[in-house]
Amino acid sequence: MxxxxxxxxxxxxxxxxxxxxxxxxxxxxxxxxxxxxxxxxxxxxxxxxxxxxxxxxxxxxxxxxxxxxxxxxxxxxxxxxxxxxxxxxxxxxxxxxxxxxxxxxxxxxxxxxxxxxxxxxxxxxxxxxxxxxxxxxxxxxxxxxxxxxxxxxxxxxxxxxxxxxxxxxxxxxAELKVSPVHWGSVPGMADAVVVEGNPPVFSQNGRNVMRWALTASVKEAQAVLAKAGVTMDDIDVLAFHQANLRIIEPLAKGLGATERHIVLHDVEYSGNTSAASVPLALSKAWHAGELPRGGRALLFGFGGGFTFAGQVVELPA
Incomplete structure (x- = not known):
């Protein structure tokens, strides 16, 4: 069949x-x-x-x-x-x-x-x-x-x-407008970010998370581009997990972002919303008319687990 x-x-x-x-x-x-x-x-x-x-x-x-x-x-x-x-x-x-x-x-x-x-x-x-x-x-x-x-x-x-x-x-x-995902985890950092207890409470080893973000995130984000078969020249928007501006800016710089790239900075007014942060930032910018129709966005998130994942998506035309 x-x-x-x-x-x-x-x-x-x-x-x-x-x-x-x-x-x-x-x-x-x-x-x-x-x-x-x-x-x-x-x-x-x-x-x-x-x-x-x-x-x-x-x-x-x-x-x-x-x-x-x-x-x-x-x-x-x-x-x-x-x-x-x-x-x-x-x-x-x-x-x-x-x-x-x-x-x-x-x-x-x-x-x-x-x-x-x-x-x-x-x-x-x-x-x-x-x-x-x-x-x-x-x-x-x-x-x-x-x-x-x-x-x-x-x-x-x-x-x-x-x-x-x-x-x-x-x-x-009929066209490939969402790239294959690049994803994975860092088992040795499984307890770096947790929500546990009764009642459950969020806690994290901020130093370890920051160290990973500043030393390893660029390599993983580059792997997202490679999996998609594109380079930064093909990307218009960088939509990273809105964890901390001190992570977002070095990550964009490490990838070689230029003035033409739109780097979403929603963390300043929305804080860290975990799984909601990337789609929240992307949608706010989209509905504000700040993103190019048909443009390509690099999505990249990381956090509890310790997990990371990303893909390249084409925005609606």
Whole structure:
């Protein structure tokens, strides 16, 4: 039996959602021994969005999904993947809850948890499903309520975390518009970033994470380009995990970014939203008209596990 297989997938639409509550560095000063200058100097963050009582991981995912579906002109999908470390329930999973609220017909639904690289992992799984012919249209969402696993007495971590969601719709394409993923992990750093305990609390070995980001991330991002068969000359947008401006800027420089490259710096106003950070930054820039239609974006995420993943995607024309 011969099963027709699409050649690849294409990005059809993007969407995002952020809570209405803004927490500035001056607000953080009231909680821990820190100040605006210290936070800006070490992270680049100026403010972040924090979930209100009306927000949770599912509601934010649904809001971002609605924007992406409208942008794509799509009303139903046959695959939903939610990347999150902060799902509202273990069962049903977040994707099932999202699907039910959006009124989809009968999609496959799954969640994945690879923390800050979760969105790239999810895009890879959706792309591979479409290539294999088991899905035609997929909704991929990164959504996090990190504020609810944050220790607000720990100044090393509470200055970083924030909440939000980003989503994309992928569809079958006769052309290859999403590259094969480059992904992997660093088993020796499995405990560098964790969410554990009862109640669960986020913590990390910031020094080890920073060291990896400053010494190894460029090589892995270069491997993403190599897997896609492109060079930086072919790239228009750099969409890295929004962990810290002190990581984003050296990574872009290490890859040879020039003035013509658009380097997303959403961490300054959105903070670190883990699996949501790349699609959130990408969608905000897309809907603000800051990205070229049909341009190529390098996606790259890294974090808990310790995991990393990335691919090159072509933006909608």
């Amino acid at each position: 011969t099963i027709p297989t699409p050649r690849g997938s294409a990005l059809l639409g993007l969407g995002h959602f952020q809570p209405s509550h803004v927490m500035t560095n001056h607000d953080i000063e009231k909680l821990v021994d820190t100040n605006d200058e210290w936070i800006r100097t070490r992270t680049g963050i100026i403010e972040r969005r924090i979930a209100t009582d009306a927000d949770d991981t599912t509601t934010m995912a649904v809001a971002a999904a609605k924007m992406a579906l409208e942008d794509a002109g799509v009303s139903d999908v046959d695959l939903v993947i939610v990347a999150s470390t902060t799902s509202d329930t273990r069962s049903p999973n977040g994707a099932a809850r999202v699907s039910a609220q959006l009124g989809f017909t009968r999609p496959a639904v799954l969640d994945i948890n690879t923390a800050c690289s979760g969105f790239e992992y999810a895009v890879a799984l959706a792309d591979q499903s479409i290539r294999a012919g088991v899905a035609e249209t997929a909704l991929v969402i990164g959504s996090e309520t990190l504020s609810r696993v944050t220790d607000w007495t720990d100044r090393a971590t509470c200055v970083l975390t924030a909440d939000g969601a980003g989503a994309v719709v992928l569809g079958a394409s």
